[in-house]
Amino acid sequence: MAEISQNKKDLAAARAKTRFVVENMTNYLYGGRPNVEQRRYIIDLLAREPIFQKDDWAWLNHTESVKRGIAMSTRLAEIKMEHELHDLDFATLVEAVDDSLPILLHHGAFIPVINSQGSDEQIEKWIPLAESYQIIGCYAQTELGHGSNVSGLETTATFIKDTDEWEIDSTSFTAAKWWIGGLGTMCTHAVVQAKLIIDGKDYGAHVFVVPIRSLEDHKPFPGIQVGDIGPKAYGGFNKMENGFACFNKYRIPRENMLMRFSKVSREGVYTKPPHDKLSYGSMVLLRSVLIRQMGQFISRSTTVATRYLTVRRQFNNPTQRNDADINPGLETQVINYPMVQNRLFPMIAQAYALFAAGSVMMMMYINLMTGLSKGQIDALAEVHAMSSALKSYCTTIGAGGAEECRKLMGGHGFSYFSGVAHIFAHIVPSNTYEGDNYVLTQQMARYLLKEIKTARSDPDKVTPFSKYLLQTLNRDQFSRSFCRVKTAEDWLKPEIQLAAFEHRCARLALELSDAIEADSNKVWSDYNMECYRLSHAHAQYVIVLWFIQSIREAQDPEADEDRRATPETIKVLEKLSNLHALHTMQTNLADFAEDAYFSPAQCQSLRRQVKDLVASLADDVVGLVDAFDHPDFLLDSALGASDGDAYKRLWDKAQTEPLNQREVCEGYEEYIRPLLKKYGEVKL
Amino acid sequence: MAEISQNKKDLAAARAKTRFVVENMTNYLYGGRPNVEQRRYIIDLLAREPIFQKDDWAWLNHTESVKRGIAMSTRLAEIKMEHELHDLDFATLVEAVDDSLPILLHHGAFIPVINSQGSDEQIEKWIPLAESYQIIGCYAQTELGHGSNVSGLETTATFIKDTDEWEIDSTSFTAAKWWIGGLGTMCTHAVVQAKLIIDGKDYGAHVFVVPIRSLEDHKPFPGIQVGDIGPKAYGGFNKMENGFACFNKYRIPRENMLMRFSKVSREGVYTKPPHDKLSYGSMVLLRSVLIRQMGQFISRSTTVATRYLTVRRQFNNPTQRNDADINPGLETQVINYPMVQNRLFPMIAQAYALFAAGSVMMMMYINLMTGLSKGQIDALAEVHAMSSALKSYCTTIGAGGAEECRKLMGGHGFSYFSGVAHIFAHIVPSNTYEGDNYVLTQQMARYLLKEIKTARSDPDKVTPFSKYLLQTLNRDQFSRSFCRVKTAEDWLKPEIQLAAFEHRCARLALELSDAIEADSNKVWSDYNMECYRLSHAHAQYVIVLWFIQSIREAQDPEADEDRRATPETIKVLEKLSNLHALHTMQTNLADFAEDAYFSPAQCQSLRRQVKDLVASLADDVVGLVDAFDHPDFLLDSALGASDGDAYKRLWDKAQTEPLNQREVCEGYEEYIRPLLKKYGEVKL
Known part of the structure; x- marks a missing residue:
């Protein structure tokens, strides 16, 4: 096979059509060349390590996978130490691992929780040990019987005054800590969440550092039963063991309660925390990280699908071919079928939109923390609601998008x-962890209902992202408002797009608010589904908005040269932004049409505009996925490698299959031969 | 744990609320008591066999899974022989296995293809050998480079006149047969599909019986390279090996070409088949079976989810509790939250609808085959289109529904x-096999476009399921038609529901027909997405229709007593039918609202009606899933077993985990300890 395969030729030819400079687009996506270079450097650290190669992942059984996860964890820690990686680089390193590992919660939860909830002395004691891996930690909150409802946790920590200790106890087997990453092995x-009890009085869930295994x-x-809860759906998370633990009147010193906010004295006197929402910061962070990650994951799925569908040829449809001149006689590239383009290209646009949204959300988090450190808590409610709404929406489309690319x-x-x-x-477990995607949407709905009240009482105080609620103040006018699109080109105007998303959010919020006011027999949870609809509508609105803004910023003539997008780059980005906005409308068309905000004629012209935008991207999609800058090591895909040699790689992969190392299969003598005779x- | 757990009490209490006789409902679902008894008998045959137990499935690696699949295949064959099971019972047996096995295509394709395409002599030679397992077969069509496009297959069968043989050859490695179930081990x-070539002339794909492995x-x-293509997504199909094969000028006798239709004589003279669509029957069968199976799979997923969510309690929402009188102080059962009910209950209704649709589709297939055997080919086009449209729609919602239940x-x-x-x-691979779910929808769209022409030229000849197209003949009147719902109760009238689905299908068909006529520059594949929309709309219409009809038939006073539904059963079935129809409308609301067929007020009242219907089913859902009659052996679920003891089972399952049989994990000495020091x- 010395000759260049048709697969390779096809991808190279498609790549050559790109009408913008890929490196310029990559700079836009990652916020400048230094970030791009740093990401490459970090991923390459892993790519060179034997233990992070993925060749045999498919052949490992559950026990072997977990053991591999332990080995990878250890090496990951060493790499962090050897290269003295700071948090941001370490986060990139973790993403590049491309699987969950038992050590991740040591960094993602154990250390942060001690840092945020420990007193200065506790931080001084535990953090150096944790950072040098003399101890390895995990975060034990969820129980067999309780997940979402933290206040229902059953594990108790009872103060034993005589010995100045806590007695940790799993009061029944449903109190067993469950799903705890890293706990099993x-x-x-x-760090254990348990109900703090002094003299029979329950002070609610608090946090304790609990030694689990001997350092010898x-x-x-003794007093701790611990193990792994078993394998996960779809072979996911199979290198992470998720553990369980039961405590049987297990004693730890009083000082092991984290006491930055709540405190318990030697005498057993309990002191309350000054503010009950100070711990929200870490939730906002975890959710913000997930939003950024979804951009990464959709971009990886679409990279693989775009490349493979460019080299896959099926049927000879001369009119669908745009390479008939150079490749006469070949079948049509699958990516040229509108059926494929209309499903795939909007997902590429979505990945771009999520890159933009991920950056904004992370910036909001950083600004929030800066504010909090100065005692400003005003922004907390909005940022918390925003991170909840976006986490729910983005992880839903992230997992769905990966599966759609596969299909x-x-x-x-x-x-x-x-x-x-x-x-x-x-990524699919992210739909139910860190707040179930349905439960979570109540946060944004509750926030917007509050903003509606603010709009009525004090319109100037409505925050920028809820300004659209002001249009509901004049109900009569609002109910008669309609979309101003007259020509097909009108759909491409950002102000028209944003007005439509704003109208939809405002209407859904108003309807929800009216429904609640109209019927006092109903309770909040009767409106769960309406909260979900409203929250996702708001999430879509801000993502559309932030993507539009990010393209505007990329044109800023004041920006550093390496961050400034060229006119060719901007042109494609605007197409992506339009496609993202309009395709999101089309997917949720009932929300725009059911109150006649869109007329029948507008619905028809919207569908046509989406099709036209899709078609207009055909020559750029290979460049657009190349710009995500995912190396083959990260993609680990026979179908989507950068050289396009899909069939050859699929063939070669099959030859490595352990079953194929024998001429006659295991089971022949025992089963097949006796049946045949x-x-x-x-x-x- | 001798006492009865709260989990068990909760499920028993919910079960006791059922307002109909579960056995009567089960009889309705399976078409009478004898069918129910027979299904139980067949499933029990497997449940008693050690090799079909699922306890260790999670711990097997790929090689072990395939070996298990071979062992299960062998025993399955023996059970068939020992109990002399006919086709229908064997199909039930195969479903009860709950996994794919390398022997399944022996029964599902190898034998049927020889039976339908072999001459009488060939049937006489091969079928007895296959039925007594003296040979084991598979069906080799797909290649590395070609799936959907059968006429693009590259494997050749060249007639060698001198020796009266065929020379089978994989002309390049993209011609390798790929994904062939059972071929790998x-x-x-x-049975191999290959291009028949005589004297350099290509006669297209034909079918040949090819010996692969020595019976010794x-x-x-020699001349055949064969192996397994490797593991599949999500751990699916892991007991089925999917094989590949390359042929290097491999010779087989001329008689091994299947010659019922096409023939090649000793002299190399080729004779054409009389009708080119006679082989469609087997495609219709495979697709019809899939439709019925999706009812089974959605019913299993909803059974598990309904039971688990009945015993899971989270948060204390007094107003959402309907058991506060008997269980004061406990948290709220999760199934009482509208957020859960509005996602889960419509899926239960969908499962019921698919049971009905599966029966009708299977009956259409049987009638078709009876007709074909008498030379009547009139029904072929419609039945083929119908099975394609339903296969695409049902497998899409089947896989999606399972994942939604999991979430x-x-x-x-x-x-x-x-x-x-x-x-x-x-089940998710069924979205892309037996015809990709997008590609497949062209069949129904093409059929309906033909029917539109028939409606214009010869309205009496339009078939019953396309009668709705007649309303498009008066365009002016059609464009002004609207839904006649005035009160909330109007939504519950079957004629209103059917009129809405008919209007939507008619509109989409007309728009597609107009678009094609309006622009001669476009080609068929430009309308792929419109075909998908139209085909799924038609599939939804006939499922709604067939479910309504099946409930009417269940009330027939002439029917056998064991098939007759009681008034209580009918009452619940009508709720399910209404919920299924209205929730399907709500999910696809844009299709009904974007041309103003539904007014804004109707959209609002539809949403309210769906919520009310959902709420009205709360006391019956445990009975409704019990009626599916899935034994615990089949469900294999810690969360959804019939006794409801979810937490205990989850705990017990975790204790069987191989990792938990050691006090200190593998990898400690090698990795963890060195890092800690x-x-x-x-x-x-």
């Missing part, structure tokens, strides 16, 4: 070697 | 032990 310590021999301490690739998409199945399995024996 | 023979020692014959269960749903992840992984060593 690797950790030596856990790693055996669990777009047809039969071969169902091969493990596609690389996309792994993405879905890896059992009911007769033919000679052929 | 188990089969001795394959199971070694592949409904929150955190624990992501455990492998939920049992639902396995369902998704098992590397950067310092604390004594705690």
